[in-house]
Amino acid sequence: MTIQVHPFKALIHKDSEVLILGTFPSLKSFDNDFYYSHPKNQFWGILSDIFNEVAVTQVERKQLLKNNKIALWDIVKSCERKNSSDSNLKNVKVHDLNLLIEDYKNIKAILFTGKKSLYFYEKYHESMDKIIEYLPSPSPAYASLSKEEKTKIYKSVFEKIGILK
Numbered sequence: 001m002t003i004q005v006h007p008f009k010a011l012i013h014k015d016s017e018v019l020i021l022g023t024f025p026s027l028k029s030f031d032n033d034f035y036y037s038h039p040k041n042q043f044w045g046i047l048s049d050i051f052n053e054v055a056v057t058q059v060e061r062k063q064l065l066k067n068n069k070i071a072l073w074d075i076v077k078s079c080e081r082k083n084s085s086d087s088n089l090k091n092v093k094v095h096d097l098n099l100l101i102e103d104y105k106n107i108k109a110i111l112f113t114g115k116k117s118l119y120f121y122e123k124y125h126e127s128m129d130k131i132i133e134y135l136p137s138p139s140p141a142y143a144s145l146s147k148e149e150k151t152k153i154y155k156s157v158f159e160k161i162g163i164l165k
Contacts (some may be wrong), residue, residue: 012071
């Protein structure tokens with residue numbers, strides 16, 4: 001296995017209030033050069049449903065994030081892996097979230113799209129003075145919840161932190 005380095009910059013703006021952190025881009029996301037690019041991943045569909053915005057193209061997806069003060073990044077900076085499953089990540093190095101948060105002071109909440117991203121946050125970072133929330137993985141591999149059930153959970157978290165009224 002070779003070391004893979006995270007290929008994308010954080011999608012973030014000065015007025016972003018929420019940082020959503022995944023674990024590491026899927027192989028399909030690497031191929032398509034964008035976050036959550038596997039055609040069966042539910043992330044963009046969930047956000048589209050919640051915010052009632054079309055988000056099919058990369059431009060539309062970036063605009064949805066900007067419109068709703070959401071930043072997007074991944075916790076893992078580099079790792080070794082065999083496939084896209086979070087359970088296969090080895091020799092993990094994480095991004096320094098403190099540097100990002102220092103530059104974007106409006107971030108009031110960090111949401112994690114899965115247990116593994118939250119695990120890496122808790123393992124490698126000191127607790128920050130931010131709202132921390134777990135979101136179920138939008139991956140099609142996480143099938144114990146339907147897309148509708150995941151959407152309800154995401155929506156309730158956005159309402160709780162004041163991003164969605």
